[in-house]
Amino acid sequence: MKEQDINKLEQAVTMILEAIGEDPTREGLLETPKRVAKMYQEVFEGLNKDPREYFDTVFHENHDEVVLVKDIPFYSMCEHHLVPFFGVAHVAYIPRNGVVAGLSKLARAVETAARRPQLQERITSSVADAMMEKLNPHGVYIIIEAEHMCMTMRGIKKPGAKTITTVARGIYEHDDVKRAEILSLIRTN
Missing domain, CATH: 1.10.286.10 (GTP cyclohydrolase I, N-terminal domain)
Known part of the structure; x- marks a missing residue:
């Protein structure tokens, strides 16, 4: 780049x-x-980085249940108006064969994907795709909630309106019980 x-x-x-x-x-x-x-x-420092790089180093742990890091704050810039949008990401995955990433790496992948002219939908899918490719988990489920300043300060002018995007990969694509488990964990304080 x-x-x-x-x-x-x-x-x-x-x-x-x-x-x-x-x-x-x-x-x-x-x-x-x-x-x-x-x-x-x-x-815009994320333009010269790849979220996949954070999953080059993995650990082997006897763990095959959900790993969830929730409420990861992020800031990005809408590629349509070059004004900020910001919010939180919830990143979950189920390791396969005990392959786990460092928890901070999930947050770093979100931050890297966000630090470029961006769409919220693309952040969600690029982090999920990076995790699927590098970690080969049973599944990845990501939810991003954000407020877009292009809707707050111009156009429709609706401060506080949140946009929510989700991506389900692997087991989460078809397993309603697994998806419900993640949603329940995200809602708990």
Whole structure:
């Protein structure tokens, strides 16, 4: 993937400020292009990473029941409007042959998938697909709940509205009991 061009980002922000009728040389905006460029470097750092990389290292444990990490906070940028959306991800899987990932790796995969111009649906499926490919579990079930600023601050203007996406892979695709178990675990505090 292409590296981010800080100078080009700064120029683009300056042009946006000028295009909206602002004076980029006024005191409050002097450093804005530089700050926004640095923020974009951080916010879009997932462009040069692959969520699958977090599942290269695995552990072997005598465990063949659900592993769930819930309420993983994330932030992303809507690829349609380049405004944030944010929420939580719940990531569950059932290991096969005792192959487990470090718990932090589930959160890191979500963060990496989110840190690029993105769609919520794509985050959900890309993390599930990475886990299926690298861990070969019996199944993966992911739920993401997010508020999209493109619905909050523009357009329909409905703050607080949440979008929920789910992905079921493996055993979760057809086993209603297993899916119900995950939903029950997510709802418990």
